[in-house]
Every structure is written in structure tokens, then in C-alpha cells.
Amino acid sequence: MTENLIELINVEKSFSSLKAADNITFSVKRGSIYGLLGPNGAGKTTIIRMIMNILAPDRGRITINGKKISEDSKDSIGYLPEERGLYKKLKVNEMLQFIGQLKSVGTSELQSSIDKWLEIFELTKWKNNRISELSKGMTQKVQFIGSVIHNPELLILDEPFSGLDPISADMMNGIILKLNSEGTTILFSTHIMDHAEKICSNIFLIDRGKGILSGPLQQIKDNLGxxxxxxxxxxxxxxxxxxxxxxxxxxxxxxxxxxxxxxxxxxxxxxxxxxxxxxxxxxxxxxxxxxxxxxxxxxxxxxx
Amino acid sequence: MISKMLTVAKYSFKMTAANKGFIIITILGPFLILAVSVLPGLLAQSSKGIPENTVIGIVGADTKLLNTLKPAFEQSGIILKAGTDISVLKKRVSGDTLHGALLLPQNYLKADKFTYYSKTGTDIIVTKTLEEILDRVIIAERLKKAGLNPAEISNLTVKPQIVMQKTGEKSSSEKGNSFLSLLLTSLFFVMLLYMTVLLYGQAIGRSVVTDKTSKIVEILLSSARPQDLMFGKILGIGLAGILQYAVWVSMAILLIHIIGPLFSINLPSAISVSIFLFLVLFFILAFFLYASLYAAIGAASDDEQNLGQLSWPLIIFLVIPMVLISALVMNPDSGFSQFLSFFPLTAPIVMFIRVSVNMPPVWQILLSIAIITATITAAVIGGSKIFRVGILMTGKRFKFHEIIKWIRY
Missing domain, CATH: 3.30.70 (Alpha-Beta Plaits)
Incomplete structure (x- = not known):
């Protein structure tokens, strides 16, 4: 067990002329809530996709638990991508079963986990409706459930608050804090600072691919004049x-x-x-x- | 990660098979196929024979000739009625009371042209029958006049017939595979494959494109390897296809057993067991080959329209054996046929044709199968790499060297 769950060292990634990640170095401590902050187009999603091994960095090293991400480690990570998408034809329960089975969760354990989470988000009565019948906010919640259904030790959330009304956003805040108190390490990105301020213990501020500030939030606040x-x-x-x-x-x-x-x-x-x-x-x-x-x-x- | 692959297969199967369109096609399919394939055959068959009570008028035949012609025509189902005035008979033909009218010239034994009047002018089957009978009868009459006795004449005028026999076949009493039945078997196979690829290959391609456009792919990739996703998809949708085929085949067998006797259709004598096994083997290989290529193309496409544009070369390679089929059946061992039976995209079809016409050496069959399997593996692995790059590039053109880099990553 390493102290740092995620480590990025001198990571670089360019898209033709655009540098989406320029010499990024940061680490996420086990058990922390880490905020990846920056305006739209700063490179947050690129960094998250590189951590998830969906994009390959041009240079640098990324490790999870001290190792390069592998098939086995994927099962202990929950991921909510920025671009949300579910199979519209499937029913809510089927969709979550599919995602859970892809994460190698046993069937009975999976169903009780699905039921628990649907209950938390007050979606139980929508269980047998097709995804296409849900509102945008509800789809968003189902998507979030999909990322936590397997009790991940690390949860990566790309813009978890976008598309949520203030009440749902507060609810999401509460759930993130609760998961964290139960031991889940959380890395999330947002461009809305209020959200980050409420829950982050550490932040990494990025703009145009470059890291600007990083460290414990309180320390940054104290130091910053x-x-x-x-x-x-x-x-x-x-x-x-x-x-x-x-x-x-x-x-x-x-x-x-x-x-x-x-x-x-x-x-x-x-x-x-x-x-x-x-x-x-x-x-x-x-x-x-x-x-x-x-x-x-x-x-x-x-x-x- | 077999279990994840199977999970993807299970859900792909579910999403393909558990929808109304699929169920409707599965149930109605046989009737549609019956409508397009068997009905024209039935129609053609019924017009092949000469309709009952076909009456043809004849002018210019003396009693002696009539007595010879009448029984000969009756054997073919045509009743001859002697008349005296051709213009009266012609009117009756126009008025549909006579099927046609035959005019023998005077001194018919020396004539080389007889005239047959019919309403349509396209009465080919009756004309052929007339020609055949007159041919036989008139020549016999000529020979009789030249002094030969009737028994000798029938011996002398017997036409030799050619019976096709394959060299590998055991007994000469067995019905040999004629060129035509080989051609039809091969054509049937190619058509079957063509339809399957159009149906399910494109379904697989579309399903991959949909994963990209619906953005679900990022969730899938965060849980499973791209090649597991690709192969699971191909397997799941392929199984749905096999299920559909199984329903169709059993319905077809049922239909033929019930309806067949009603129309007295003679089923083509079943192909041998070994050929059937080869058909199944090469069909499965061909299906997975094209399915994996479609999946790879789907991974590189931005949307369904793009998929259609990128996939037409595949269709071309399906059509090539179809166009060349008679050449392939006639010369299964020519250098060109051999080449096509090793070229990945045509190998399954052409190798099957070669096997069914003239069994090639075992090593050639094995080589062909190895080449196809290697191509499938390459397509799945290459396709899954493209899948991973392609997803994040929707709307953007990616550069070739980027694909290479990803394939190596």
C-alpha cells in the first residue's frame, strides 16, 4: 500500500498543435478528496482520460497503487466520464447489471447494491423503466450509480455536478463526502469553484494544460495573500x-x-x-x- | 478476461434479439424468403409442362401422317385436330378456342420449314415439343420412304446422351453431381453468406458506431479491454443471428414437409454430409471474418453514414466470387482459383467451392483456414485499437501515424 493512490509524473499530451497537458505532476493521497480544477478546455478531461488509460500520454508516467493501470485494477476504480452515455433501450436495472457485471461483481451482491443505490437516489420506482424514459437529471444519477455500484476504492468523477439542479447537487455533495468517510479516495474535476470549495481537501488548479496551483486547500488559501x-x-x-x-x-x-x-x-x-x-x-x-x-x-x- | 467478454456478448445478444423488429423478422422471414425464392420457381414450374387439354389444329397432314402424329402428341399432352382451312383455324386461335395451329406445306417430307401460328408468339415450350416430335416423325418417314424398316429407324435415330460423373465418386449408378447442381449449391452458399453479412455484419458495425456516438464507450473501456468488447459484441450479435437462422431453417423444413407435397416439389437431393460440414465450417469462418472487419470499420467511422461509405469495399469482395462463380466451378484448381482460396477476403467462399467441386489437398484447406483465422484475429485486435482511438476522435479526422502509434501502445 502506497501512501499516494494516484501519481502523475511529468505527464505531457498534445493534440496536434494544442498542449492539453504540459508537464503535469501531482499525486492523490489515499483517502482524500482531490479536486482537479480549471476553466473549460483547461485539460482536466484529458488528464482524467490518461489516468483511466483511455488516452496514452506522450511523455511521463502515471501510476495507480504504484503500478500502471491494468485490467484488474480497473475493477477497483469507479469512473464517471464527462460525456455521459447509457444504452437508451435498456431498462435502468439491466443497464446497472451490465455495468456491474463488467466490473466483475457477483450477481446477488450486485442486485442488492443496485437496490441500495436506487433507494438513495429515490429512483427505485424507475427501476424497470427504459433509460430513454428518464429525465436528464435522472439519467445523470443512474450514470453516477454505475460508477459506484462495485464499491470502488478509487472514484474518478469528471464534472459530477453538471446537469444537476441545486438540490441534486447538494445531494451529490453529501454522497461524495459519505463515500469518502467510508474510505473511498475521490478525484473529481469541476469548473465550478463553489462545489470544490465545499468538499475538497486538496486541489490541483490547471489552465491551458499547465498546472498553476496544487496542495491542501487550506494551505493554499492561507498562503495566497x-x-x-x-x-x-x-x-x-x-x-x-x-x-x-x-x-x-x-x-x-x-x-x-x-x-x-x-x-x-x-x-x-x-x-x-x-x-x-x-x-x-x-x-x-x-x-x-x-x-x-x-x-x-x-x-x-x-x-x- | 473471458468473463467480461461473455458479459458483453450476453448484453449484445439481448439488445439485438429482444426487440420487436428482430422478432418480427425472425417469424416473417421464412414467408418473405418463400415469397421471393420459391414462388417464382413454382410459377415457372407450372408453365414448364404443357397445360392440360392443349388443342392444336393441323392443316395439310394426310391420314397416314395424322395416325402417326396423334399418339406422339398425345404422349406430350397435346391433342391434334385436323382442319382444312388454315384461315379458319387462325381465327379460332385468336378467339382462344385453339391453342395454336400448325400448317404443313404440300410435300411435307421434303420441306424444311413448317409454320406454327400462336396467339402470343412466345409459346416456347409448345413450339419445342412440336419441333421435337415433328423432327422425329418426319425424319422417320423420310427414312421409311428411303427403304429402311421401322425397327432399324428407331435404332438408328437414338440420340446419345451425356451423363456427368465426378471422378472421385464411387458408383456410376449414383446420381452424379451435375455442373448445374454444383453451381446452385455454391451460389446458394454465396447468397446465404451475402445476406448474412449484410444483415449481421452491418448490425455489428452499427452497434460499434452507436457505442461511439452514444458515448457509452468510455464507461465500457473503463471496465473491459477493447478486444473483449469487440469480440463480445461480434459473438453476441452473431449468436442472435444463429438463433434467427435456426428458427428459419426449422420453419423451412416444416414448410417443405407440409407444403412441398402439395405442390409436388422435388427437393434437390441432399448434399453429402462432408460437404455440409464444410459449408457450416466455412460459413462460420466467413461470418466471423466479415463481422470482425465490419466491427473494425465501425470503430473507425464517425456515424452510420460514414460506416456505409467505408464498408463498400467489403461488399465488393463478397460480390467477386459471385461474379466468377461459374469460372470457379469449372476450373476449381486453376492458379486463379487457388489464389482466391488463399486471399483472406475471398478465401471462405472460394475454398468452399473448391471443396465441393473437387477436393483440394488437405494442406491447402488447412492453409486457407489458418489464413482466415489469422485475419479474424488481426481484425479484432486492430479494430479494438482503432476503437480506443476512434472513440475520442468523433468529428475529428485522425492521422495515420496516430493509428499506428495506438496499435503499438
């Missing part, structure tokens, strides 16, 4: 941007995140906004992952 201020308010906050002590403002739907030129001057900042807007919340925090993302990747490329 200035604290910021979260303000929830009513009224027109447009003037905040033009205050002299303000470096940058990131607007969210319900609040704004403000970075000051000198983070010690939060008192001064508070004084200058009091009375102009109705403040519900004023909090000095570590910078959000979203903000780190924007700071490092650049403001030109706005994430979704």
Missing part, C-alpha cells in the same frame, strides 16, 4: 468598486467579495460604507476558491 471581506447588503453597492482602499470586487448573486489594497484597513473600509447601504453581514474571511481562481487564471476568462 490577502484576506477578503464578504458583505451582504441591500441597496446600490456600485460605489464600492471606486473606493480608494479597494483593490478588487467580485460580485455574487447575494453578496460581494471585496479585496482591499491593505487587508489591515478593514475598519476604515467599514466606516466608508456604513450609511450608504444597508449591511446584513460583514465578515473578514480567507479568499474564496473562486477568487483565487480568478486571480490566478486571470479575469479575462470568466468562469461560468
Amino acid at each position: 490577502k484576506k477578503s471581506i464578504i458583505i451582504e447588503f441591500d441597496g446600490n453597492g456600485g460605489f464600492i468598486k471606486s473606493l480608494p482602499m479597494v483593490e478588487k470586487v467580485i460580485e455574487y448573486t447575494r453578496f460581494v467579495e471585496v479585496e482591499l489594497k491593505d487587508s489591515r484597513k478593514s475598519d476604515e473600509f467599514l466606516k466608508s460604507i456604513i450609511g450608504k447601504i444597508e449591511i446584513h453581514k460583514f465578515e473578514v474571511v480567507s479568499p474564496s476558491l473562486h477568487k483565487i481562481f480568478i486571480d490566478t487564471v486571470g479575469e479575462n476568462e470568466k468562469p461560468e
Whole structure:
């Protein structure tokens, strides 16, 4: 048993002129939740496909459990690809049976596992419906069940939240955390930083094929300079941007995140906004992952 | 990873066989085949004989000739009616009360042309019969006039007949395989294969393309080796095909037993057991050969349309033996036939033809089988590599050197 379940060393991959992975090195510790973050087209899926041995790297080495991925190790890995696809003609139960049998799970064990997971996702009554009759969100859940049905020790999820409504996304979050607490190592990719922030213990931030940041999330937050201020308010906050002590403002739907030129001057900042807007919340925090993302990747490329 | 391959085979079989279209075709197939193959045969057969109560008028024959002609015609089912005026008879032919009218010229023994009037002008079978009988009777009359006695005449005018006999056959009393029946057996085999490849080969190709376009392939590849996927698919869909054939064959046997006697169809005498076994062997080889090639082409195609375009060369190689079939049956051991029986894409069909016409040396049969098996293996392995590259390249053209790199990876 190695400490690192997945290891990538100097991995490179190009598609004609495009470098999808440029000298990527990172490792995923056993039992961690590892976030592979980056904007669309950064190279996340390419890296995941290389880990899954679907694509071959041009250079570098990838190991799982210290070995190159093999047929046997595939049975202990769960994989949710970015491009979802199921046989539309098959019934939900048949489809999951097929995927489970491909993972070498015994028949009776498999059926109880399928039933358990359908129950968790509240899909039990759809068990004998054809995939083609399901909604997109339900198909997504069936697909996720397909990746965990065999109790994998490693779960690789490519954009697990895309296509899910907020309630289902929260549910997915909870399930990922639960699986992790039961010992499953999880590697997942996303371009939505809020999701990553809620569950990741470690992250790897990638942009245009290059690794930008990596390490434990808290450490990155601490190291990455200035604290910021979260303000929830009513009224027109447009003037905040033009205050002299303000470096940058990131607007969210319900609040704004403000970075000051000198983070010690939060008192001064508070004084200058009091009375102009109705403040519900004023909090000095570590910078959000979203903000780190924007700071490092650049403001030109706005994430979704 | 046999178990994963079998899992893929099981589900491919299920998805192919457990749908309405497949079940309908399986049940209706024999009737459709009956409609296209047997009915024209039945129709042609019924018109082959001369219809009952065919009455033909004759003008210009004296009583003596009539007495000779009448029994000869009656044997062939034609009733002769003597008339005096050809124009009256012609009218009756037009009015459908006479089948036709024969006009003998005066001094008919010396004439070389007789005229036969019929409504259609395409009454070939009756004309042939007339010709045959008149040929015999008139020549006999001429010889009689020249002073020969009737017994001598019939001895002298017997035509020699050729009986085809294969050299390998044991007894001369056995019915020899005529050129025609060999040709038909070979043609039947080629047609069977052609239909099967069109049906199931394309189904396999489509199934591979669908895996790509529906994106499920990434899940499959994360669980099983591509060659297990490919071979499982070929096996599963192939078994569905065999099931369908089994249903068809048993229905055909049933139909022939029940319907056959009603129409008094004589089944062609069954081919020998060893030839039948060779047919089954080469059929299976040919099926897997084309199935694996279709799967490989499917792996390289972007969509079904693309599959159709890329797969036409396969069809060409199926058609080649069909076009050359009579040459192959006539010269089974020529250098060209030998070449085709070793060339992978034509080997199963051509080797079967050679085996059924004139048994080639054992080593040649074994070599041919080895070449076919090697081609199948290469197609499955190469195809599965292309499958792995091809899936991620949907919509993009991939370069040849990339394929090479993947095949080696």
C-alpha cells in the first residue's frame, strides 16, 4: 500500500498543435478528496482520460497503487466520464447489471447494491423503466450509480455536478463526502469553484494544460495573500468598486467579495460604507476558491 | 478476461434479439424468403409442362401422317385436330378456342420449314415439343420412304446422351453431381453468406458506431479491454443471428414437409454430409471474418453514414466470387482459383467451392483456414485499437501515424 493512490509524473499530451497537458505532476493521497480544477478546455478531461488509460500520454508516467493501470485494477476504480452515455433501450436495472457485471461483481451482491443505490437516489420506482424514459437529471444519477455500484476504492468523477439542479447537487455533495468517510479516495474535476470549495481537501488548479496551483486547500488559501471581506447588503453597492482602499470586487448573486489594497484597513473600509447601504453581514474571511481562481487564471476568462 | 467478454456478448445478444423488429423478422422471414425464392420457381414450374387439354389444329397432314402424329402428341399432352382451312383455324386461335395451329406445306417430307401460328408468339415450350416430335416423325418417314424398316429407324435415330460423373465418386449408378447442381449449391452458399453479412455484419458495425456516438464507450473501456468488447459484441450479435437462422431453417423444413407435397416439389437431393460440414465450417469462418472487419470499420467511422461509405469495399469482395462463380466451378484448381482460396477476403467462399467441386489437398484447406483465422484475429485486435482511438476522435479526422502509434501502445 502506497501512501499516494494516484501519481502523475511529468505527464505531457498534445493534440496536434494544442498542449492539453504540459508537464503535469501531482499525486492523490489515499483517502482524500482531490479536486482537479480549471476553466473549460483547461485539460482536466484529458488528464482524467490518461489516468483511466483511455488516452496514452506522450511523455511521463502515471501510476495507480504504484503500478500502471491494468485490467484488474480497473475493477477497483469507479469512473464517471464527462460525456455521459447509457444504452437508451435498456431498462435502468439491466443497464446497472451490465455495468456491474463488467466490473466483475457477483450477481446477488450486485442486485442488492443496485437496490441500495436506487433507494438513495429515490429512483427505485424507475427501476424497470427504459433509460430513454428518464429525465436528464435522472439519467445523470443512474450514470453516477454505475460508477459506484462495485464499491470502488478509487472514484474518478469528471464534472459530477453538471446537469444537476441545486438540490441534486447538494445531494451529490453529501454522497461524495459519505463515500469518502467510508474510505473511498475521490478525484473529481469541476469548473465550478463553489462545489470544490465545499468538499475538497486538496486541489490541483490547471489552465491551458499547465498546472498553476496544487496542495491542501487550506494551505493554499492561507498562503495566497490577502484576506477578503464578504458583505451582504441591500441597496446600490456600485460605489464600492471606486473606493480608494479597494483593490478588487467580485460580485455574487447575494453578496460581494471585496479585496482591499491593505487587508489591515478593514475598519476604515467599514466606516466608508456604513450609511450608504444597508449591511446584513460583514465578515473578514480567507479568499474564496473562486477568487483565487480568478486571480490566478486571470479575469479575462470568466468562469461560468 | 473471458468473463467480461461473455458479459458483453450476453448484453449484445439481448439488445439485438429482444426487440420487436428482430422478432418480427425472425417469424416473417421464412414467408418473405418463400415469397421471393420459391414462388417464382413454382410459377415457372407450372408453365414448364404443357397445360392440360392443349388443342392444336393441323392443316395439310394426310391420314397416314395424322395416325402417326396423334399418339406422339398425345404422349406430350397435346391433342391434334385436323382442319382444312388454315384461315379458319387462325381465327379460332385468336378467339382462344385453339391453342395454336400448325400448317404443313404440300410435300411435307421434303420441306424444311413448317409454320406454327400462336396467339402470343412466345409459346416456347409448345413450339419445342412440336419441333421435337415433328423432327422425329418426319425424319422417320423420310427414312421409311428411303427403304429402311421401322425397327432399324428407331435404332438408328437414338440420340446419345451425356451423363456427368465426378471422378472421385464411387458408383456410376449414383446420381452424379451435375455442373448445374454444383453451381446452385455454391451460389446458394454465396447468397446465404451475402445476406448474412449484410444483415449481421452491418448490425455489428452499427452497434460499434452507436457505442461511439452514444458515448457509452468510455464507461465500457473503463471496465473491459477493447478486444473483449469487440469480440463480445461480434459473438453476441452473431449468436442472435444463429438463433434467427435456426428458427428459419426449422420453419423451412416444416414448410417443405407440409407444403412441398402439395405442390409436388422435388427437393434437390441432399448434399453429402462432408460437404455440409464444410459449408457450416466455412460459413462460420466467413461470418466471423466479415463481422470482425465490419466491427473494425465501425470503430473507425464517425456515424452510420460514414460506416456505409467505408464498408463498400467489403461488399465488393463478397460480390467477386459471385461474379466468377461459374469460372470457379469449372476450373476449381486453376492458379486463379487457388489464389482466391488463399486471399483472406475471398478465401471462405472460394475454398468452399473448391471443396465441393473437387477436393483440394488437405494442406491447402488447412492453409486457407489458418489464413482466415489469422485475419479474424488481426481484425479484432486492430479494430479494438482503432476503437480506443476512434472513440475520442468523433468529428475529428485522425492521422495515420496516430493509428499506428495506438496499435503499438
